[in-house]
Amino acid sequence: MFSNKDIAQFADLETPFYYYDLSLLQRSLSACANAAKVYDFHVHYAMKANFNDTVLKKIKEAGLGADCVSGNEVKKAIEIGFAQKQVVFAGVGKSDKEINEALDLDIFCFNVESVQELEVINELAGKKNKIAKVAIRINPNVDAHTHHNITTGLDENKFGVNSWDLPDCAEMLKASANLEFMGVHFHIGSQITNLDVYKNLCVRINEFAKWFEERGFMVKVLNVGGGLGIDYQNPEQQIPDFEAYFKIFNDFLEKRPNQEVHFELGRAIVGQCSSLISRVLYVKNGKNKNFIILDAGMTELMRPALYQAYHQIENLSKQDGEATVKYDVVGPICESTDCFGKEVLLQETSRGDLIAIRSTGAYGEVMSSHYNLREKVSTAFSQE
Numbered sequence: 001m002f003s004n005k006d007i008a009q010f011a012d013l014e015t016p017f018y019y020y021d022l023s024l025l026q027r028s029l030s031a032c033a034n035a036a037k038v039y040d041f042h043v044h045y046a047m048k049a050n051f052n053d054t055v056l057k058k059i060k061e062a063g064l065g066a067d068c069v070s071g072n073e074v075k076k077a078i079e080i081g082f083a084q085k086q087v088v089f090a091g092v093g094k095s096d097k098e099i100n101e102a103l104d105l106d107i108f109c110f111n112v113e114s115v116q117e118l119e120v121i122n123e124l125a126g127k128k129n130k131i132a133k134v135a136i137r138i139n140p141n142v143d144a145h146t147h148h149n150i151t152t153g154l155d156e157n158k159f160g161v162n163s164w165d166l167p168d169c170a171e172m173l174k175a176s177a178n179l180e181f182m183g184v185h186f187h188i189g190s191q192i193t194n195l196d197v198y199k200n201l202c203v204r205i206n207e208f209a210k211w212f213e214e215r216g217f218m219v220k221v222l223n224v225g226g227g228l229g230i231d232y233q234n235p236e237q238q239i240p241d242f243e244a245y246f247k248i249f250n251d252f253l254e255k256r257p258n259q260e261v262h263f264e265l266g267r268a269i270v271g272q273c274s275s276l277i278s279r280v281l282y283v284k285n286g287k288n289k290n291f292i293i294l295d296a297g298m299t300e301l302m303r304p305a306l307y308q309a310y311h312q313i314e315n316l317s318k319q320d321g322e323a324t325v326k327y328d329v330v331g332p333i334c335e336s337t338d339c340f341g342k343e344v345l346l347q348e349t350s351r352g353d354l355i356a357i358r359s360t361g362a363y364g365e366v367m368s369s370h371y372n373l374r375e376k377v378s379t380a381f382s383q384e
């Protein structure tokens, strides 16, 4: 819900822009940190969800670590002030340059996704006379029951080491003088709303951790990844149930004494704290359809075009009236998929109205592009 003060502030700003509610971000962070603390769990924030500087600084101040998926994310995490020992680096295609940079920055751990990558990290660490800490990202073949395009833990996915390659992995680890084995890593997908999925993941994690222990490895870290979803249908349901989420891992993981449990949450922390604010350029009334044409498009928010993702759409200029007209809400980009919602019921809308597209804090601003030579999308922040 936006206050009249928020809306008055928006009226003076050039659209489109991402609006960040920093007090909501703070409340999400506190809820997450407090729920994790009960079990002494460690949370690394998945930077790919949103790497806006102001957002990152708040997350760092809350004491979370950083989960990175590129050399630039690793560098940015360190620049923002995340402690080196709280930075992890995953990714199925880490380049030699990126590995070298992360070695120089002495990060906590590489989450390694293939036997070849182990070989390369060992060689590059050797050249620097360093010992690289590594966890093996295992593909557990657990169905996350989420959108097909954001599932990552099935045999058909490119991510992680498949179970049949683990014997080679173990051999490589034993033969590599410049690698220190830290533990096992998993991430089965994003926008997971059925928490039972995580029980299945825990069963597989227990099996894989035991597999390594039986071969003489000490598993210091169980990194279970992230993926906890948010309620896109109901943006006012703002803070995910972190307590229920962490409790599942406490109940179902067979954690050894002194073993650390790590999480990599992105969307659950930042998803609800932002909306894309746009202005209506034109309203086209057709025979069978009415179109609202916004000044924001798929270049600012790609999720609907890419995954047919639902985001709630609100007309902020007509908050009181009854919603009576169905519109297809589209952007100005030269693509037919540049559509934020079809047959969206809204108050009768006119040129100049302000429109909010809700729940855009995760994978919104970060996935914006310059297609059609669009301007870089701007940002605005709530007064805390």
Ligand SMILES: Cc1ncc(COP(=O)(O)O)c(C=O)c1O
Pocket (backbone or CB within 6 Å): 046, 049, 067, 090, 152, 187, 189, 190, 191, 225, 226, 227, 228, 264, 265, 266, 267, 268, 362
């Ligand atoms: C390795 C890894 N960890 C964590 C995440 C964070 O996911 P989410 O934003 O769904 O919590 C992702 C993205 O899906 C990922 O690929």
Ligand SMILES: N[C@@H](CCCC[NH3+])C(=O)O
Pocket (backbone or CB within 6 Å): 048, 150, 152, 190, 191, 303, 362, 363
């Ligand atoms: N970009 C996706 C999530 C991908 C998660 C990263 N593996 C989304 O917008 O839902």
